[in-house]
Amino acid sequence: MAKAKGKDAAKQAEKKARKAGKQEKKSTQKEKKQFKKGKEDDSDAEDADLDAILDQYRKQQEQFLKVTETLSDPPSPRSSATLVASPSNNNELFLFGGEYYNGALASFYSDLYIYKITQDTWRKVTSPNSPLPRSGHAMCQGGNAGGLYVFGGEFSSPKQGTFYHYNDFWRLEPSTREWTKVEGKGGPPARSGHRMTYFKNYIVLFGGFQDTSQQTRYLQDVWLYDTQRFSWHEAKLPPASMRPDARSSFSLLPHESGAVLYGGYSRVKVSTSAAKASKGGKLGSRVTMKPVVHQDTWYLRITPPAAEAAVGTLPTVRWERRKRPVNTPNPARAGATMAYHKGRGICFGGVHDVEESEEGIDSDFFNQLHAFNIDRNRFFALSLRRPRTAGKKGAGAAAERGKRGRGRADEEELLRNLALIEGKGSGDVEMPDADQATEVGDGDETSDKVEKPVSWEMPHPRFNAQLAVQDDTLYIYGGIFEKGDREYNFDEMWAIDLGRLDGCKEIFRREIDDWQGSEDEDSDDDEEDDGSEDEDGEEEGEPSTPATSVSHEDDRPLAPPQPADTVEPEEEDTPTIVDKLPHPRPFETLRDFFTRTSKDWQDDVLEWMKYQRDIEHSSIKDLRKKAFERAERKWWDCREEIQGLEDEQEAAGISEVVALDQRGGGSTGEGGAGKRR
DSSP states (O other): OOOOSSHHHHHHHHHHHHHHHHHHHHHOHHHHHHHHTTTSOHHHHHHOOHHHHHHHHHHHHHTOOSOEEEEEOSOOOOBSOEEEEOSSOTTEEEEEOOEEEOSSOEEEOOOEEEEETTTTEEEEEEOSSOOOSOBSOEEEEOGGGOSEEEEOOEEEOTTSSSEEEOOOEEEEETTTTEEEEOOOSSOOOSOBSOEEEEETTEEEEEOOEEEOSSOEEEOOOEEEEETTTTEEEEOOOOTTOOOOOOOBSOEEEEETTEEEEEEEEEEEEEEEEEEOSSGGGOEEEEEEEEEEEEEEEEEEEEEOOOTTSOTTOOOEEEEEEOOOOBTOOSSOOBSOEEEEOSSEEEEEOOEEEEEEETTEEEEEEOOOEEEEETTTTEEEEEOOOOOOOOSTTHHHHHHHHHHHHTHHHHHHHHHHHHHHHHHTTOSOSOOOOTTOOOSTTTTSOSSOOOOOOEESSOOOOOBSOEEEEETTEEEEEOOEEEETTEEEEOEEEEEEETTTOOOEEEEEEEOOOOOOOOTTTTGGGGGSOSOOOOSSOSOOSSOOOOOOOOOOOOOSOOOSOOOTTOOOOOTTSSOSOOSSSOOOOTTOOHHHHHHHHHHHHHHHHHHHHTTOTTGGGOOHHHHHHHHHHHHHHHHHHTHHHHHHHHHHHHHTTOHHHHHHHHTTGGGOTTTTHHHHO
């Protein structure tokens, strides 16, 4: 950038350059790493031998003779880690890897932590064979294959002058905590910032970026790992077919027909003309990197090979562009992470960069919670529901809330009954029992645990928080917030019941204050582009939370492929549910809903199974299981609308009448008031 004349002008230019650099970092934590990696001085590169550092980590791992699991304090603060719910035990969350930057040095982690939900304890796992320290990797459940899978990520020297991208692939067995390195030829190239999900017996990988000291290259390739044949292959798309732009830090959610992609971040080259101050003021072309926050949505439709196909036949893959989702969070934001929950994505946080003046760039941080309904392609805002304190009607409202509060126990009982029917009492069916414990020190306490503080405000605004959903509860771990040149890495975890939304429970929270960076630490960032601004600037939409302190649908398979160039939808595209399938009623638990509508769902499954190749292999057990899964998805699919009706009815004093009618109490009493109505 051109150097301003005069002492004051020079200071302003230096300030602008620093803030332009910080703008890039705010977009995503991984982008912060790539932004700084080829620009540090040579002193760091000279004394940082990454091979020697990683070899030292390997030697430390070799000291462990077996897998051990010990009680531990919560993990040390970190970002760009992965938080994943256990696929086999609804009492566990797995946290792996990550990095921590204190303004001067970066630390990377390879430790595996397990949070035991009912015991409210953390376990640290050490192993002689585990992935090396990394951040920006991808981790997902294995679908039909079970287990958890990890691919890629990055590692850097303490001053981030040199760095390394991984292309290794690992499988973690949740029950034994055993890591296995999955060897194979022709796998995806090294990268970070990518995402993975599962589809049947495949692991799906898309996107990310590769970084060198000279350039950053964003990726748009699709890879499938076959967990039955233990092989990778790159998906071959139809010629001239549309596909998503290259990107990183997006959301990739599982779907019964493949996967769904939303959002993401990238930087694209933009050529601009500028008059040079010297050489007679001749016009010249300047190439800058403009940040792009994506808001598009795509289906990745995967068609497995037929059962009679030859061995080695690959599934067919096709991208289908969707209309822009209705009620998309506004303004556009980067670093808004999303976790999958029963047919929808739960989205939290994010950052939107706004150029306020020529002095620099400021950013708005968010702490709103949204549900993205995948099949209906619509966002719903979620808000915490503070208990009502009504006068005479308070007791009735409290009774209704108590009824809904018992919903979880009813649903667990329903699941147990279904399992007993399906397994015919064999006992080989795993149930979501809170008492299922895994190893050291389990089984002492389940419900008699210390009550956690509950807040009626959402956690502080942030971006790049780690999210996971286990047993209908959302867990929010960590995240980044920036104020000026100071970076805050939150050292805390919160839990929100997605069914009741009755407050935000604090799992743990610690204050940290070890920032070692100075206000002028990024003055050399003026070598990079200083015009990085978001497309729309400040927009009207949902209000951003001012942050100046850190104190603290359809249940059927996808519709037939649509043309890729479909028109953007209007706001009233899908305002109501028009399908003929059963619809939940206000104050109706999942158990009551399924009891009332089970025949309809079984008929719907039978109709759907007519078009499946493997219908002859289906059993009564499969029919009942699929029927319940569809009823459960419908119940969650309508939660936001039903809760709105419940609030309206409670405010009007109708909740007691509805509850009595559902229990058949309306016909009791002298005169039969229920019959008169």
